[in-house]
Amino acid sequence: MTFDSLAANLIPNLARVATNGACELGNYLNPVSKVDQIGRRIEGGTFGALNSQLKEGEALIGLYDRCVFKCAPHLPDEREFLAFADQIGGGLRLIGYYAVDKDTAAPFMDHQSLYC
Numbered sequence: 001m002t003f004d005s006l007a008a009n010l011i012p013n014l015a016r017v018a019t020n021g022a023c024e025l026g027n028y029l030n031p032v033s034k035v036d037q038i039g040r041r042i043e044g045g046t047f048g049a050l051n052s053q054l055k056e057g058e059a060l061i062g063l064y065d066r067c068v069f070k071c072a073p074h075l076p077d078e079r080e081f082l083a084f085a086d087q088i089g090g091g092l093r094l095i096g097y098y099a100v101d102k103d104t105a106a107p108f109m110d111h112q113s114l115y116c
Helices: 003-010 014-020 034-038 047-051 078-085 102-108
Strands: 024-029 039-042 058-065 093-101 109-113
Touching (some): 047 078
Antiparallel strands (some): 024 109, 039 093
16 A cells, blocks of 8 residues: 555545545545656646546546645546535645546556545
């Protein structure tokens, strides 16, 4: 297990916990360094603007810095996008958004869960 993966398991996504009471973290690209290698950088400030730039078979990945580690969550919908966007400035810094081919990313996707 990588440090980033371990850290992602220890620090839950509080927005998701607050909205549905689960300790589900979602899917993350691991190792984080792969995002630059397999993704293409896209620009935009809203989920709709980013999603409109995705080609068939691509997924939206956000790259964030939590000071002690970086994380690259899959952002499949606006709810997940906003859960991270709401944390920016409060210990989370946005590095950028990436479009990644789902098939290429599949071996690097890691489902993170905490059982509370």
